[in-house]
Amino acid sequence: xxxxxxxxxxxxxxxxxxxxxxxxxxxxxxxxxxxxxxxxxxxxxxxxxxxxxxxxxxxxxxxxxxxxxxxxxxxxxxxxxxxxxxxxxxxxxxxxxxxxxxxxxxxxxxxxxxxxxxxxxxxxxxxxxxxxxxxxxxxxxxxxxxxxxxxxxxxxxxxxxxxxxxxxxxxxxxxxxxxxxxxxxxxxxxxxxxxxxxxxxxxxxxxxxxxxxxxxxxxxxxxxxxxxxxxxxxxxxxxx
Numbered sequence: 001x002x003x004x005x006x007x008x009x010x011x012x013x014x015x016x017x018x019x020x021x022x023x024x025x026x027x028x029x030x031x032x033x034x035x036x037x038x039x040x041x042x043x044x045x046x047x048x049x050x051x052x053x054x055x056x057x058x059x060x061x062x063x064x065x066x067x068x069x070x071x072x073x074x075x076x077x078x079x080x081x082x083x084x085x086x087x088x089x090x091x092x093x094x095x096x097x098x099x100x101x102x103x104x105x106x107x108x109x110x111x112x113x114x115x116x117x118x119x120x121x122x123x124x125x126x127x128x129x130x131x132x133x134x135x136x137x138x139x140x141x142x143x144x145x146x147x148x149x150x151x152x153x154x155x156x157x158x159x160x161x162x163x164x165x166x167x168x169x170x171x172x173x174x175x176x177x178x179x180x181x182x183x184x185x186x187x188x189x190x191x192x193x194x195x196x197x198x199x200x201x202x203x204x205x206x207x208x209x210x211x212x213x214x215x216x217x218x219x220x221x222x223x224x225x226x227x228x229x230x231x232x233x234x235x236x237x238x239x240x
Contacts, residue, residue, distance in 0.1 A: 024179045025164050032160055032186035036153040040196040045107075045145045048197035052108050053081040054089075055145060055198055059104055061093040087240035088200035095151055096144040103140040148198045155202040156195025160186045162209035169216035207238035 046052045056078040060068055068082035076082050138146060160182050167181035185191060194201055211234040218227055 025161065025182055028164075028179070028182050028186050029157055029160060032192070033153065033157060035186075035192050036156065036196045039192055040146075040149050040153065043193070043196065045142060048193070048199065050081060051198050052110075053078045054200065055104070055108070055141070055148070057081050057084070057089045058092045058096065058144075058148070058198075059101060059141075061089055062096065062101060084200050085204070085240050087237065088203040091203070092148050092151065092198070095147055099140065099144045099147065101141045101144050107141040145198060149196055152197060152199060152202040153195050155206045156191065158206040159191075159195075159202075159209045162206065162213050166209065166213045166216055169213065169220055172220070204238055207234060210234045211238050 046055070056076075057068065060076070060078060067086055068076050068078060070083035073080050073082040163185045164178045164182035167178040168175065171177040211231065214227060214231040214234055218231065221227075
């Protein structure tokens, strides 16, 4: 009976995979991005869970206040989100620097009659009041929100591609498993939904996927200084 391949044998199998085996990933990523763009256009801005609070964190940074103190979260505009790790919001801050978001108070108008937390409610489901300022592509805070939703969607695509590569590392001689793994993630409705929301979960999911991928590569191939440094960076990103 033939035993399992050693690390060198697995590395050789990974190198021998045909580029044609990767082509379905392009189709999966394309479908994921299209579904994400449609979902983002259908779901009104600030209607994803705590999306207004995530945006308020970015706005806080844009106003030059620095990182919000978690111990004062109850009194801050982003409330409990103040205790979240900061990297997603720092990146979002840099991405939106060219956009004037001084109109945020006029755009984020909480619905005082919102019943989104009431099971069975059929009216006043919107968290905020929407007006003509939310038309595509918008300007100010509306435009910034669309940019950040696209940023989140691209992070979702990184997760899909990372899942494909991770499954390929674990099952190097069965590319169909890598295709199915990527398709399972890309076709998950909840994953599509959160990937089209301004939410720091998207960065931690992508960073964690890359960390697992680098760990698998380290197990399959002799470790190198470069790969160990990349693994440390991925762990740091996931922590932040």
